[in-house]
Structure formats: structure tokens, C-alpha cells
Amino acid sequence: MELRAYFEKYPDEATCIEELKDKRLQNGLICRKCGHDAHSFRRTDLKFQCKKCGSRISLRSGTVMENSNLPVRYWMICIELMTLTHKKMSILKIQYLLGHKRYEPIWLMVQKIKLVMRIRDEKYRLRAYSQFDPEFLQKIDKLTLEKKSKKTQL
Numbered sequence: 820m821e822l823r824a825y826f827e828k829y830p831d832e833a834t835c836i837e838e839l840k841d842k843r844l845q846n847g848l849i850c851r852k853c854g855h856d857a858h859s860f861r862r863t864d865l866k867f868q869c870k871k872c873g874s875r876i877s878l879r880s881g882t883v884m885e886n887s888n889l890p891v892r893y894w895m896i897c898i899e900l901m902t903l904t905h906k907k908m909s910i911l912k913i914q915y916l917l918g919h920k921r922y923e924p925i926w927l928m929v930q931k932i933k934l935v936m937r938i939r940d941e942k943y944r945l946r947a948y949s950q951f952d953p954e955f956l957q958k959i960d961k962l963t964l965e966k967k968s969k970k971t972q973l
């Protein structure tokens with residue numbers, strides 16, 4: 820697959836939100852309050868709503884994208900680039916391809932995806948769009964911040 824194809828696959832944010840929503844529903848979403856597994860999706864605030872008790876879960880909540888302000892589109896393109904291409908890509912190149920001004924957020928995104936891949940790969944195939952438990956995500960945040968501070972000290 821040519822690089823261009825990845826970008827054509829995810830032309831805009833709306834397409835990516837739809838796709839992430841579908842992926843999460845396919846993976847199975849369990850209501851934290853009542854354990855029900857059927858949800859509807861509210862496009863107005865990007866939240867899933869439990870069909871039984873009405874409790875809401877945000878689109879990014881529990882995924883590697885949680886706590887990030889970057890567009891879902893960046894994440895999806897980046898995950899594809901990192902899992903489907905066998906070429907090693909520099910973060911600068913990814914930043915350039917995405918057309919993002921700042922290096923830092925892209926760096927952080929790549930580190931998080933790498934950590935999710937590495938840890939999950941021990942047991943499962945990568946399911947970058949699946950739900951991770953909050954502790955795991957906190958660990959990832961901590962690790963990335965630690966790595967980040969080490970890097971800036973150098």
C-alpha cells in the first residue's frame with residue numbers, strides 16, 4: 820500500500836469518528852453502570868449512550884486516544900502507518916505527512932501507540948482501538964512522560 824492510500828482511506832475527521840465508533844461497537848462496549856452491551860451513538864457530543872440505563876461513555880474514553888487533543892484522524896493514520904507498513908518511519912516524517920506544526924504532540928502520540936503495541940503484543944494481536952483499563956492507560960501516560968523528561972534532559 821502506498822502512503823498516499825492511508826490518507827485517502829481517512830479523508831477527514833468525520834469519516835474517522837464514524838470508523839472509530841464502528842470499531843468500538845464491534846469490539847463490544849459494556850456499560851460501566853449496568854453491564855448492558857447495547858449502545859447508541861450521539862453525534863452531537865460524540866458519546867455512546869447505554870440503551871438500558873442511559874449512562875454515557877465518550878468516544879475516546881478507555882482507548883489509547885484518551886486525554887489527547889489531537890484529531891482522531893491523526894491517530895488512525897498513525898496506527899495504520901505503524902502497524903501495516905513494514906518500513907520504519909521517523910516521527911518527523913509522520914509529523915510532516917500529517918501536516919502538524921508542533922513536534923511534541925506527535926512524538927507523544929507515537930510513544931503511546933508504541934507502548935500499547937508492545938504490551939498488548941505479548942498476549943494479543945494489536946487491538947489499538949479496543950478499550951484498555953484505566954490503570955493501564957495511566958501507566959502509559961506516566962511512562963511517556965518519564966521518557967519525555969529523560970529525553971529533554973539529554
Ligand SMILES: [Zn+2]
Pocket residue numbers: 850851852853854855869870871872873874
Ligand atoms: Zn447501562
